[in-house]
Amino acid sequence: MPTFVYMTNCDGCGYCVDICPSDIMHIDTTYRRAFNVEPNMCWECYSCVKACPQQAIDCRGYADFAPLGHSVRVLREEEKATVSWRIKFRDGREKNFVSPIRTTPWGSIKGPSDYAQPTSAAMRSQELAHEPETLKVEALPTLARSRFKKGLV
């Protein structure tokens, strides 16, 4: 379902423009509000819908196979770390779902430089960062070269 923007809700902040992976949310130069410039390259990924602070963006199912009258609304709340969905069928039935989206505070990931500098022995080994501890097995598995045989086996 390609996106569209409600004229009265949009304030032209540009968050949707900044996030759309397809680069199709643009600001209309006359109205100074956002719109979808290329609906046929929209993946209905909802990235822009989730990012819009005004809930100004909605989707209407692709005209070539989706009958009118439905809606799928989303509210992503970073502070609560949840995403909530409301699905409305063409015939009016409704379904609601809520899921967690993160278990740690936003921005809390430790960067790789916050860990001790790896040794030169580690650099020469096949181990990747935080291995073998993070694997939770004693050692990184390996194979003997002789285990490989050419052709059909």
Next chain:
Amino acid sequence: MSRKTIFVDSDILVIGGGMAGCGATYESRYWGRDLKIVCVEKANIERSGAVAQGLYAINCYMGMHWNENQPEDHVRYARNDLMGLVREDLGYDIARHVDATVHKFEEWGLPIMKDPKSGRYQREGKWQIMIHGESYKPIVAEAARKAATEVYNRIMVTHLLMDSKRPNRVAGAVGFNVRTGDFYVFRAKAVIVAAGGASHIFKPRAVGEGMGRTWYAPWSSASAYALPLLAGAKMTQMENRIVLTRFKDGYGPVGAYFLHLKTYTQNAYGQDYEAFWRDSIEKMVGDYVNHHPVPTCLRNHALLEEVKAGRGPIRMVTKEAFKDPHKETVGWENFLGMTIGQAVVWASQNIDPKEINPELTTSEPYVMGSHATCSGAWASGPEDYAPPEYQWGYNRMMTVEGLFGAGDTIGGTAHKFSSGSFTEGRIAAKAAVRYINDLGNDGPEVNEREYTELRKVVYQPLENYRVGRNEIVAGTVSPSYLLPLSGLQRLEKIMDEYVGGISAHYTTNEPLLTRGLELLAMLKEDLDHLGAPDLHQLQRAWELQHRFLASECVTQHTLFRQETRWPGYYYRADHPKLDDKDWHCFTLSRYDRQSGQWEMEKAPVYHIID
């Protein structure tokens, strides 16, 4: 309009900040504390790539510490699924590291579901674990941002740069900023391409407004293949395009339905059809059909034959499972977490799977390297065990010096998925750091003439439009330029009709492929006349150029492999059977940018033996 040329120097340049690119960026910093690490992305890494809308499962996790699976088990699984042909050295390498990646994701804050009884990760199937992955990409992007010296969003990379001292060595890349229009010259000692797979190579089933509802993201534009191809890197298994059996129109995923919800398929008359086709499949492919699980392509084949026999539509039997409220929730959240469009289709058509068994269909073909398919660049294997023929340098280095790859970019390694792609990015990055350390002062140099010429080429579509636009009153039709969408639709039509797309029932043969190549050659000439009215369309023009080159590569590979190895993905009608005697091998291609010629060769398959 004056456009600046901006130079960015780095040690490691990561092209594409999707799953593999974020993994590569993180790991580069871990091993290369003092290095300058730059990640360049055509969108915004917060929500870019195939995981932009999230995922509901991580499809590659061993669970070694619970003794659930070992890396060798995964190699055997991928080998069987791909009808015998995978790079087992590379696959093993991903499998042995992937658990560490997933444990890190959990530590970073990705909600992974747990089995209430065992306390272990909730399995969806033997290899899959279930997650609440709406923010999978923002979480992974946060880790990458903490690691990178700089992240450049909204820069479409168009070409790689080559070293002026050594012809087969990479030296950086060029691209343009989709917002400002400035030209970027990235000079780097090592380059990691992580630019994702390819949709819109073949004509999609959805038309008009729905054209963007492809299974793989519409922004997966084949740069992962075109960039290395233009630099002379070898590709492998590009004929191994993937077709997916998915819920109709929305292409909603079926994994959780089959594996976790235990729903199953039947034909229009309520019959199981897969068993019915088993014997005839065995005549085509031999013993491969007896493997467990049955290879993905063969299951597609049974569905296609059943539909051709007039017993469609095929339906997923959901009515029973959806009586259980927990299963109903999983069924819907599965879509909301990764393919929201399917929920919209069902809402719009009043399909409640509690009451209606929804239809399935097969998609148009896609080219990528991380799912049940393994197209991509030919890469060197791990130092500790790869057979000598698979090893010519650093792990995940392509056949061009200093050029690395990961995720959909790298061929031969099916079933890596999101976690395996991130892991492969990490593997490539550590190797790239080692490569740079070994280089010492012998770094590459960029010739000014090279990027000055490319600068002209990159903006040519704007110029073509500016000039041609004056000839006509208004509208999209011009005698002197082609809009990117028109070019894309011509490409998709050629690929569809001649190279085995939906309207040809995935079937082709030598005469069709030869004719397809003739038509592609004319399209290639016409692409010099692409016209772009603005920077957004300039991005589309370059996406099309990249898709074009990947398509030509797919066609050459399909012509070269004279057998039908993966019925259900595509058929060579002139060679309808699997032929292990002559074709138990990889196919490799190399493109010569100067002459426009393709060279094809075979490479051996090595298996791990027990």
